[in-house]
Amino acid sequence: MISYEVTAFGEPLVRTERETPVPTGDQVLVRIEAAGVCHSDLHIWHGEYDLGNGKKLSMADRGMKLPLTMGHEIAGEVIAVGPDAKGVEVGKKYVVFPWHGCGQCKVCKRGDENLCLAGKSMGVYQPGGYADHVLVSHAYYLVDIGDMPPERAAPYACSGLTTYSAIKKIDPQVFKDEKIVLFGAGGLGLMAILLMKAMGGAGVVVVEPDASKHEAALKAGADTVIDPKSPTFLADVKAAAGGAVWAIIDCVGSSQTVQAGIDLLTKGGHLVQIGLFGGHVDLPTPTHAIRALTYQGTYVGNLRDLQELIQLVKDKNLSPVPTTCMHFSKAFTALLALEQGKAVGRLVLTPEGEAA
CATH class of the missing domain: 3.90.180.10 (Medium-chain alcohol dehydrogenases, catalytic domain)
Known part of the structure; x- marks a missing residue:
């Protein structure tokens, strides 16, 4: 061997x-x-x-x-x-x-x-x-x-299991009603886009600084891709999401993406972090409660999730990343x-x- x-x-x-x-x-x-x-x-x-x-x-x-x-x-x-x-x-x-x-x-x-x-x-x-x-x-x-x-x-x-488990953590009604904001269009991000489309989500707004990955994100089914380097980045994301950002999946997990995600969320919003890029954020405790925010980490998924995912891929004939x-x-x-x-x-x- x-x-x-x-x-x-x-x-x-x-x-x-x-x-x-x-x-x-x-x-x-x-x-x-x-x-x-x-x-x-x-x-x-x-x-x-x-x-x-x-x-x-x-x-x-x-x-x-x-x-x-x-x-x-x-x-x-x-x-x-x-x-x-x-x-x-x-x-x-x-x-x-x-x-x-x-x-x-x-x-x-x-x-x-x-x-x-x-x-x-x-x-x-x-x-x-x-x-x-x-x-x-x-x-x-x-x-x-x-x-x-x-x-x-x-x-x-891993890529599929992690994103599938993250998507399941979003309130099902929010998932059906609101466009989800997704940070990152690498392997995890592209998998997340494909799965959200297959699972009946309302749409996906992707945030990705690397222009070479924009086409792949759109081809996978993203509604739009926004460059975070734009001076109107936050306003552009909110507009693309329908005026308010209710849910975010962060496939990067850097100081910048998590902070931007917290800033973007509307009252009652939910950020699920997958990415492990690294960094540190400071969260003011009063406004976190006043805004009723949920900031949740997720670590891969369990065996049941993988079994469900493979069945979903077979049933939906999901396109490969x-x-x-x-x-x-x-x-x-x-x-x-x-x-x-x-x-x-x-x-x-x-x-x-x-x-x-």
């Missing part, structure tokens, strides 16, 4: 070869056919998140150990199962739910493993998808993708392209194509 590992934070990934694991108990061995390269992989690779005001959140302090095979957007074929594994078939293709918890606490037993305080997420605390095989700890973490191409299915494990496939050996090249803002849509590693 070949994997591409982080052996030192911020350094090039290292190609490693070892014995292919053999599943035991409830475990399942998946031959990986697609592994998405996610923006959060950049934070994992650097080993930290920016908390603003010069503060950092260390991944090592949170229990992440090196060497690490990153990659949490995984789809492929089951090629072997442990003797106790049930509900999956050798030869079938699945997307992997990577957000594992301890499996024993009240949170996990409620089905919210993604919120477990002793999380064991694949590609973070256990080996992930930047490899040709991966061992999944239990068969129930696999979701059948049918005949969906793996390179299309893989991003639903623009995707660039690269050979697994180019994992580090893909990371750098993402860091430099050169990616439109999603970057996905596959065993096909020219190796590095």
Whole structure:
């Protein structure tokens, strides 16, 4: 088995070869056919998140150990199962739910493993998808993708799941009545646009400074795209949203986007933050209550959400996000392209194509 590992934070990934694991108990061995390269992989690779005001959140302090095979957007074929594994078939293709918890606490037993305080997420605390095989700890973490191409299915494990879970947090009546403001038209943003259209939303107003991404946002179904560098930015967004901004999904999560979102919201408005870009904001406590604002973070989603999402994609025949496939050996090249803002849509590693 070949994997591409982080052996030192911020350094090039290292190609490693070892014995292919053999599943035991409830475990399942998946031959990986697609592994998405996610923006959060950049934070994992650097080993930290920016908390603003010069503060950092260390991944090592949170229990992440090196060497690490990153990659949490995984789809492929089951090629072997442990003797106790049930509900999956050798030869079938699945997307992997990577957000594992301890499996024993009240949170996990409620089905919210993604919120477990002793999380064991694949590609973070256990080996992930930047490899040709991966061992999944239990068969129930696999979701059948049918005949969906793996390179299309893989991003639903994070990009799709995260945006789907965020959309579900918006009041359903607001979602049907009001245009949603969306910060960011990268891979997450484009996924959010497609899902909001498929889920019957009233419309999407996208805020994106990179002009090269505007066309992709409009093609995905955005009503309009607004450049935040415009001197009339706030007024333009409010006008495009119908006069008042009731709900915002922030796929960036920087000091600037969160502050702009809070400033834009009408009384009773709701901001859901997905993005992990980093930064810090100050919120005046009296006006937060007087304006009855909701500022909510969301972290990926649970297994039920992923199952619902895959069914929605099948039922609606959802168009895929623009995707660039690269050979697994180019994992580090893909990371750098993402860091430099050169990616439109999603970057996905596959065993096909020219190796590095």
